[in-house]
Amino acid sequence: MLNNLVEIVISILLVVLALLATSSKSMMKTVMFLSALSMLAVVAFVIMQAPDVAVTEAVIGSGLVTSLFVFTLLSARKVVGKQ
Amino acid sequence: MKQILSLMLVTVLGLLIIVSLDGNPLYVDYGDAQAANRISTRFIRRDVNGGNQAVWFGVSEDLESGPANIVTAIVADYRSFDTLGEVTVLFVSSLGVALLLGTLTTKRMELEFHPNFMLRVGSRALFGIILMTGVYIILHGHLTPGGGFPGGTMIASSILLLYLSDDQFRTKVKSFKVLESIAGSLYVVLGLVGLFAFDYFLVNFLDNGVLGELFSAGIIPIVYVLIGLKVGSEISGIIDHFLTEEGA
Amino acid sequence: MLQYAAIALMMIGLYGLLINRNVIKIILSLNVLEIGLNIFIISVGFKTGGIAPILTSQYDNSAVAFVDPLPQALVLTAIVIGVGTTALGLALAKNIYAKYGTFDLDEIKEGQV
Numbered sequence: 001m002l003n004n005l006v007e008i009v010i011s012i013l014l015v016v017l018a019l020l021a022t023s024s025k026s027m028m029k030t031v032m033f034l035s036a037l038s039m040l041a042v043v044a045f046v047i048m049q050a051p052d053v054a055v056t057e058a059v060i061g062s063g064l065v066t067s068l069f070v071f072t073l074l075s076a077r078k079v080v081g082k083q
Numbered sequence: 084m085k086q087i088l089s090l091m092l093v094t095v096l097g098l099l100i101i102v103s104l105d106g107n108p109l110y111v112d113y114g115d116a117q118a119a120n121r122i123s124t125r126f127i128r129r130d131v132n133g134g135n136q137a138v139w140f141g142v143s144e145d146l147e148s149g150p151a152n153i154v155t156a157i158v159a160d161y162r163s164f165d166t167l168g169e170v171t172v173l174f175v176s177s178l179g180v181a182l183l184l185g186t187l188t189t190k191r192m193e194l195e196f197h198p199n200f201m202l203r204v205g206s207r208a209l210f211g212i213i214l215m216t217g218v219y220i221i222l223h224g225h226l227t228p229g230g231g232f233p234g235g236t237m238i239a240s241s242i243l244l245l246y247l248s249d250d251q252f253r254t255k256v257k258s259f260k261v262l263e264s265i266a267g268s269l270y271v272v273l274g275l276v277g278l279f280a281f282d283y284f285l286v287n288f289l290d291n292g293v294l295g296e297l298f299s300a301g302i303i304p305i306v307y308v309l310i311g312l313k314v315g316s317e318i319s320g321i322i323d324h325f326l327t328e329e330g331a
Numbered sequence: 332m333l334q335y336a337a338i339a340l341m342m343i344g345l346y347g348l349l350i351n352r353n354v355i356k357i358i359l360s361l362n363v364l365e366i367g368l369n370i371f372i373i374s375v376g377f378k379t380g381g382i383a384p385i386l387t388s389q390y391d392n393s394a395v396a397f398v399d400p401l402p403q404a405l406v407l408t409a410i411v412i413g414v415g416t417t418a419l420g421l422a423l424a425k426n427i428y429a430k431y432g433t434f435d436l437d438e439i440k441e442g443q444v
Contacts, residue, residue: 007333010333010336011332011333011335012336014339014340015336015343018339018340021359021363022344022359022360034363037363041366041369045373047333048374048377048398049381049398050403052155052230052403053369053373053403053410054228055233056236056407059233060411063240063243064236064240064243065414067243067247068325068417069359071322072355072424074192075425075428076434086350090346093346094342097338097339097341097342101335113334114377114379115379116398116399117378118378118398118399119396121399127400137391141388151385151387152385153385157401157404158408165408169411175415177418180419184426227385228385324422325421325422325425
């Protein structure tokens with residue numbers, strides 16, 4: 001019963017975060033929503049008894065993809081600031 | 084107009100997927116997957132070539148495939164050619180980033196935020212811990228969850244920490260490129276040794292040992308170390324390309 | 332329930348891919364689509380009451396029911412390939428900004444005409 005409750009909460013949070021990520025106006029907020037979505041996906045993988053996939057997604061989703069997005073946005077802001 | 088059309092298309096596609104899978108005799112419900120009726124049962128019981136036996140941890144010797152982690156046995160032994168394809172895809176994407184963002188003279192990108200002394204020195208302690216965790220996950224890939232890919236990315240994360248906390252830090256990019264090329268080529272050379280000296284490409288030619296020991300499972304720890312080094316140096320190169328710009 | 336959420340995630344990602352004009356948001360919707368797809372593939376192999384597919388000293392390989400390990404091996408490859416695609420796309424976006432000064436595809440198209 002508890003497992004079922006965790007599944008329902010994670011599913012609702014996944015859909016809400018995805019809707020927020022695609023409809024937000026500020027770019028930094030969108031990238032942070034993507035990072036949170038990736039973390040919830042790690043919890044979903046652990047619930048479905050897949051530890052290999054969970055470790056891989058945790059390292060890649062939190063460390064790598066978020067930092068690449070932030071570096072691209074930083075370089076855009078830097079060029080604007082120079083002008 | 085475009086919004087209404089795409090909304091209708093997406094809704095129809097989603098309903099089509101749900102309706103076609105619901106009650107389909109070929110698609111089992113959520114939580115009812117029987118591995119005994121699928122091909123995975125042969126991977127679990129290690130009898131793809133026949134020879135049915137019970138597999139006990141710490142006792143069984145010289146099985147068809149050595150690792151205790153069944154996902155590792157699939158990724159690095161039974162379907163090792165797909166892993167070679169994945170390594171190739173990562174190499175091509177790193178090559179593309181280097182071609183798009185590379186300049187002749189590089190320097191670190193200037194930001195308005197300068198880290199202070201405590202941040203610069205204090206993060207060196209964390210760098211060693213993350214590096215050791217990455218090496219541990221690579222070496223125990225055949226016994227615990229993990230393997231070459233998350234371990235290599237952890238090594239690259241430790242270098243990312245040094246990039247973020249220090250304003251003037253740059254790795255030695257040339258030595259990382261040499262390391263990446265050597266590790267990738269050694270994986271293919273290992274496969275070719277299997278082809279020319281033994282039976283087929285990427286065969287496991289060392290003996291498999293006792294299930295569950297650290298020195299077991301043939302060439303699979305060696306393959307994971309090579310993959311970990313390649314992925315780590317590749318992603319460090321990608322991060323370096325993103326944070327540098329043209330200059331003297 | 333997780334499978335319905337995964338299909339909804341895929342459809343939201345596809346909708347974002349069709350509707351957005353900002354290059355960074357297109358790459359982001361592609362990432363949302365890939366996360367939904369990975370959750371769906373692993374949920375196909377799940378068995379209620381199964382354990383993770385790693386042999387330990389407690390059970391042998393015929394006594395208990397393992398979760399299906401084959402979709403996990405496929406998703407492991409898919410996650411890494413998604414990272415490669417995202418890195419290449421962001422390098423292209425950075426070069427687009429350096430050349431045109433904006434991330435918006437409509438403004439770039441108007442500027443050329």
